[in-house]
Amino acid sequence: MDGTAIKEPSFRESVDLMFNRAAALMDLPPGLEDKIRVCNSTYTVRFGVKLRGKIQTFTGYRSVHSEHTEPVKGGIRYALNVNQDEVEALAALMTYKCALVEAPFGGSKGGLCIDPREYDEDELERITRRFAYELAKRDLIDPAQNVPAPDMGTGEREMAWIADQYARMNTSDINARACVTGKPPHAGGIQGRVEATGRGVQYALREFFRHPEDIAAAGLTGTLEGKRVVVQGLGNVGYHAAKFLSGEDGAKITAIIERDGALHSEDGLDVEAVYSWIQRHGGVQGYADATYIENGPSLLEADCDILIPAALEGVINLTNAQRIKAPLIIEAANGPITAGADDILRQKGTVIIPDMYANAGGVTVSYFEWVKNLSHIRFGRMQRRQEEARHMLIVKELERLSDKLGDAWSLTSTFKEQYLRGADELELVRSGLDDTMRGAYQAMRAVWHGRDDVTDLRTAAYIVAVERVAASYRAKGL
Numbered sequence: 445m446d447g448t449a450i451k452e453p454s455f456r457e458s459v460d461l462m463f464n465r466a467a468a469l470m471d472l473p474p475g476l477e478d479k480i481r482v483c484n485s486t487y488t489v490r491f492g493v494k495l496r497g498k499i500q501t502f503t504g505y506r507s508v509h510s511e512h513t514e515p516v517k518g519g520i521r522y523a524l525n526v527n528q529d530e531v532e533a534l535a536a537l538m539t540y541k542c543a544l545v546e547a548p549f550g551g552s553k554g555g556l557c558i559d560p561r562e563y564d565e566d567e568l569e570r571i572t573r574r575f576a577y578e579l580a581k582r583d584l585i586d587p588a589q590n591v592p593a594p595d596m597g598t599g600e601r602e603m604a605w606i607a608d609q610y611a612r613m614n615t616s617d618i619n620a621r622a623c624v625t626g627k628p629p630h631a632g633g634i635q636g637r638v639e640a641t642g643r644g645v646q647y648a649l650r651e652f653f654r655h656p657e658d659i660a661a662a663g664l665t666g667t668l669e670g671k672r673v674v675v676q677g678l679g680n681v682g683y684h685a686a687k688f689l690s691g692e693d694g695a696k697i698t699a700i701i702e703r704d705g706a707l708h709s710e711d712g713l714d715v716e717a718v719y720s721w722i723q724r725h726g727g728v729q730g731y732a733d734a735t736y737i738e739n740g741p742s743l744l745e746a747d748c749d750i751l752i753p754a755a756l757e758g759v760i761n762l763t764n765a766q767r768i769k770a771p772l773i774i775e776a777a778n779g780p781i782t783a784g785a786d787d788i789l790r791q792k793g794t795v796i797i798p799d800m801y802a803n804a805g806g807v808t809v810s811y812f813e814w815v816k817n818l819s820h821i822r823f824g825r826m827q828r829r830q831e832e833a834r835h836m837l838i839v840k841e842l843e844r845l846s847d848k849l850g851d852a853w854s855l856t857s858t859f860k861e862q863y864l865r866g867a868d869e870l871e872l873v874r875s876g877l878d879d880t881m882r883g884a885y886q887a888m889r890a891v892w893h894g895r896d897d898v899t900d901l902r903t904a905a906y907i908v909a910v911e912r913v914a915a916s917y918r919a920k921g922l
C-alpha cells in the first residue's frame with residue numbers, strides 16, 4: 445500500500461471524529477467530553493439454534509452507548525457484516541439522535557450476523573426468539589431499560605416475535621408490549637411507524653426548503669417541486685422517502701441505486717413501479733422504463749439537486765467524495781458519509797443534512813409507540829368524537845348565518861368534510877413527527893447560523909445534542 449495514502453477511519457472512529465470536531469467548540473467540564481463519547485458497554489452473544497438437522501452458531505451484539513436517560517433505544521440489524529465497531533457507532537448515533545429530537549432515551553443498538561434471505565420464516569422466528577431470549581435475560585430488552593426497534597434486515601415481523609418472547613418470559617409485566625417498538629398495529633404497534641423514517645426525511649426536506657437562506661447556502665432556488673433527486677437504496681426508508689417526495693412534493697426521482705445496479709431517467713422514475721419490480725425480481729435489472737447502469741455507485745456522482753443515501757454506511761468516502769456533484773445531501777442512512785468525505789464535501793460547499801437528524805423520524809414514532817404502549821390506549825381515542833362534535837357546532841352556526849346571507853356564502857362540501865373529521869391515530873402521529881422534525885431543524889440551524897465557528901449542519905446537530913446530554917449528566921451531579 446502507498447505510504448502516503450490516507451486511511452479511512454472505521455465507522456465508530458468516524459462518528460468519534462465528528463463528535464470531537466463539535467466538542468472542541470463546546471465548553472464541556474473536564475472529563476465529561478470523554479464520558480459522553482465512549483460507549484458504556486457492548487454485550488456479545490454466541491448462541492446455537494438447531495436448523496436443518498444441525499446446530500448453527502450465531503453471533504449477536506447489543507451495545508449501550510449512553511444511559512443518561514433510560515430506557516436506551518435503538519434498532520436491531522440483521523446483516524452479515526454486523527460487527528462490534530458498527531453497533532457501537534450506531535449506538536452512539538442513537539444517543540445524539542434521541543437528544544436532538546427530544547426523545548427521552550439513551551442510545552443503544554443491536555445486530556445479528558446473519559443474511560436473513562438465507563432462512564425461511566420459521567427458521568428466522570426461531571433464531572430471533574433465541575436472540576431475544578439471550579438479550580432479555582440480561583435486561584437488554586426491557587420496557588424500562590432497553591427498547592429495540594427495527595433496522596436494516598428486520599421489520600414488524602421480527603419485532604412481534606421479540607415482543608412475544610419477552611411477554612412469555614415476563615408474564616406479569618403489564619407493560620410488556622413497550623419492550624420493543626416497530627411492532628405491527630395488531631400486536632401493539634402504532635399507525636405510521638413503517639413509513640416513519642421516510643416520512644421524516646420528507647418533513648426534513650420540507651423544513652429545509654422553508655428557509656431561503658439555507659436553500660441559498662446549497663446553491664439551490666425554489667421549492668422541492670421539480671428538484672432532481674438521486675436515491676440510493678429502495679428499502680423501507682428510501683422507498684418511502686422517494687414515494688412521498690415524488691408523489692406529494694413534485695420532486696423528480698432521476699436515479700435509484702440498488703444492490704445490482706442503478707436506474708436512471710431524467711424524466712423521473714415511477715417509484716411504485718420500480719419498487720414492485722424489485723419485489724418481484726430481486727433487483728432493478730431488466731426494468732423497462734429507464735436506463736440500467738451496472739455500476740450502481742457511480743450514480744452517487746450523478747448531476748442532481750438532492751442526493752439521498754438511504755442504504756449502507758460509508759458509501760461516500762475518500763474514493764468518491766471529490767466527484768459528488770449534488771449540492772444537497774440528506775443522510776437517510778446512518779453514517780453514509782465517512783469523516784474524511786465529510787471534510788472534502790464541506791470544503792466544496794455541499795450542504796449535508798446529517799443522519800442524526802435526517803433519519804430520526806423512525807425513533808420519533810417509536811417514542812410515540814412506546815408512550816402508547818405504556819398508556820394502554822390508542823392516540824385520539826378519547827378526543828376524536830368530541831372534537832368532531834365541537835366542529836359540528838361551528839359548522840351549524842356558520843350554516844345558520846350563511847342561510848341568511850345567500851348561496852354565495854355557503855360552506856363548500858370539501859371544507860365541511862375535512863373540517864368535521866376528527867384526527868385519527870395516523871394523523872396525530874404525522875402531526876407529532878412533523879412538529880418534531882421542524883423543531884429539531886430549527887434548533888440545528890440556530891447554531892449553524894448563530895455561531896461564526898460553526899459552518900455546517902452536522903457540527904450544529906452535534907452541539908445541540910451533546911449539550912442536551914451534558915445537561916442531563918450535570919443535572920445528575922456527574
Ligand code: GLU
Pocket residue numbers: 517518519520591592593594595596625778803804806807808810
Ligand atoms: N433503527 C432506527 C434508527 O436507526 C430506529 C430506532 C428506534 O426506533 O428505536 O434510528
